[in-house]
Amino acid sequence: DDQELLEHFERTVQRDQRIEPRDWMPDGYRKTLIRQIAQHAHSEIIGMQPEGAWITRAPSLRRKAILLAKVQDEAGHGLYLYAATETLGVDRAELTENLIEGRQKYSSIFNYPTPSFADVGVIGWLVDGAAICNQVPLCRTSYGPYARAMIRVCKEESFHQRQGYELLMTMMRGSSEQRDMVQDAVNRWWWPSLMMFGPPDGDSPNTARSMAWRIKRHTNDELRQKFVDMTVPQAEKLGVTLPDPELRWNAEREHYDFGEPDWAELKRVISGGGECNAERVEHRRRAHEDGAWVREAAVAHAARRS
Numbered sequence: 001d002d003q004e005l006l007e008h009f010e011r012t013v014q015r016d017q018r019i020e021p022r023d024w025m026p027d028g029y030r031k032t033l034i035r036q037i038a039q040h041a042h043s044e045i046i047g048m049q050p051e052g053a054w055i056t057r058a059p060s061l062r063r064k065a066i067l068l069a070k071v072q073d074e075a076g077h078g079l080y081l082y083a084a085t086e087t088l089g090v091d092r093a094e095l096t097e098n099l100i101e102g103r104q105k106y107s108s109i110f111n112y113p114t115p116s117f118a119d120v121g122v123i124g125w126l127v128d129g130a131a132i133c134n135q136v137p138l139c140r141t142s143y144g145p146y147a148r149a150m151i152r153v154c155k156e157e158s159f160h161q162r163q164g165y166e167l168l169m170t171m172m173r174g175s176s177e178q179r180d181m182v183q184d185a186v187n188r189w190w191w192p193s194l195m196m197f198g199p200p201d202g203d204s205p206n207t208a209r210s211m212a213w214r215i216k217r218h219t220n221d222e223l224r225q226k227f228v229d230m231t232v233p234q235a236e237k238l239g240v241t242l243p244d245p246e247l248r249w250n251a252e253r254e255h256y257d258f259g260e261p262d263w264a265e266l267k268r269v270i271s272g273g274g275e276c277n278a279e280r281v282e283h284r285r286r287a288h289e290d291g292a293w294v295r296e297a298a299v300a301h302a303a304r305r306s
């Protein structure tokens with residue numbers, strides 16, 4: 001009966017074993033996973049736009065090939081994650097509708113503009129760096145299809161992070177104008193990157209429940225701290241300044257102290273009021289509508305074959 005099923009579910013999670021699509025699971029667990037994995041998939045798909053804009057303007061064939069590969073990986077991650085969401089009983093067409101109708105979220109970070117090529121490097125370094133920090137622990141998330149998807153995704157994100165850092169290293173060895181471009185991009189992306197980890201723990205309605213279900217393995221603040229600790233030495237090596245006067249090593253805590261992100265800005269961007277929200281969703285809607293004939297042709301082809 002239900003009590004027995006629930007106990008079995010809880011034992012499975014407690015033992016760090018995986019819940020699989022055909023297993024019984026509480027409704028709330030299913031709903032939370034659909035919300036998080038769909039939001040994650042939407043982020044990968046919308047996340048192609050800020051850098052994708054630079055593919056035709058990359059400064060060399062080598063940079064173009066790298067960027068093209070990275071943006072294609074993001075499409076792959078999105079599709080992979082939509083497939084993982086479908087194992088929970090939702091339909092991908094419905095998820096796309098939810099995205100373009102604004103019923104489901106995607107990461108705040110992709111609502112900022114990319115006015116210079118240094119943004120491509122900084123997105124790789126900071127945004128993919130933050131994504132890795134968040135996603136490596138998700139390889140141990142309790143839902144099997146999501147955990148397995150994260151293994152492959154993280155391998156590709158490591159390449160993304162490296163290409164970004166290498167791009168910035170190259171620019172830092174260049175002219176003073178190039179160094180200024182890098183510093184300017186770092187100034188614009190640092191705080192939004194910290195916001196990717198979500199609201200502070202005290203203000204995060206989903207964390208406690210998701211931690212108990214082992215969907216999340218660390219809290220938002222734990223991961224944010226880990227990201228700062230990882231990134232400060234990389235900034236020093238690169239020769240850029242992180243735009244936070246409160247940033248300093250705390251020998252007692254053995255972590256970096258850092259300033260408070262602008263949480264009002266995060267709320268505004270999440271609820272649609274960021275600089276590029278309207279443009280990103282509109283672009284996605286247009287791409288979806290322009291692709292209607294492909295979906296219709298695929299359905300007609302499948303019907304004829306059967």
Ligand code: FAQ
Pocket residue numbers: 035036039040041043044047048074105106107108109123127128131134195196197198199203204205206207210216220270
């Ligand atoms: N943006 O209670 P919590 C990438 C929402 S990486 C927008 O703390 P939760 C790779 C949250 O959904 C980016 N919304 O929520 C790439 C909730 O809303 P709801 C994608 C945010 O779920 C790199 C509400 O606020 N990565 O794409 C944000 O426990 C470069 C309350 O928050 C993932 O999605 C935000 N920053 O923790 C691609 C990772 N923060 O639905 C291209 C998986 C919070 O209740 C280029 N997701 N919200 O109305 C997670 O780990 C979690 O979902 C968190 C949020 C940590 C994002």
